[in-house]
Amino acid sequence: SGVVDAILYVLMLAVTFVAGSVLCYNLLPGPVSVLARRSIDRRPVDVSQLPSLVFRLAFPLLNRLAPIFQGIPWRSYRASAPIALERAGLGQAITVDHLLAMKAMMAVLTPVVAAQFLALVTNPAIFLLVGIGGFFLPDRLVADLRRAREAEIILNLPGAVDVLALSVEAGLDFLAAIQRFVERGAPGVLRDELATILNDIRLGKSRAEALKAFGTRIAVPEVSSFISVLVQADLLGSSIGDVLQSQA
DSSP states (O other): OHHHHHHHHHHHHHHHHHHHHHHHHHHSOOOOOHHHHHHHTSSOOOGGGSSOHHHHHHHHHHHHHGGGGTTOOOHHHHHHHHHHHHHTTOTTTOOHHHHHHHHHHHHHHHHHHHHHHOGGGGSHHHHHHHHHHHHHHHHHHHHHHHHHHHHHHHHHHHHHHHHHHHHHHTTOOHHHHHHHHHHHSOSSHHHHHHHHHHHHHHTTOOHHHHHHHHHHHSOOHHHHHHHHHHHHHHHHTOOHHHHHHHHO
């Protein structure tokens, strides 16, 4: 009907205007708020190390938008999202504010883009539903990254345990064995996590604390069981080499 068409056109124009305004604000040169500068200068981020092409491409824009979402008091999401980001390998660069910015951006852009290709989206109700779906897409992406990361670690953990066991048997202590694996092992999630363990210890954590933090980041049964045995051996003063041999 004419009323429905009018609503649709107004909605699409409003969404397009908002999207265009956001893009112009973030892409054209101009003053940046103090809050935005704080977000940009907060810490150096090696974007090339992010495990997702989507986040690598979107990061500059997300970093500009993130300060807008700092005041949103979504307590349950702010409690759960950092854990999800950490387990997806994004925790060093992507904050909850980045993720909220991406959710808002996808809620706006997804129906606009879909409307260009799907005649079905000319229905305002469908347009709204597609926007809601776009809002949850970043969470799905984070979950997929977490599953891929966990699968890679589960695949490579047995080989890594074998290498660590052989290194300890050859006379290296446990941390030296990890250092050797980090220096000579194949690039991947597991090597990065072992490097994080070493870095945590250098920053003052005990070996047990660093191992427990690893288990928290990679919350899968295989890793949790392995970490539990290592931590118990460390606390009891048992031989880590014997534990590695039994797990190999």
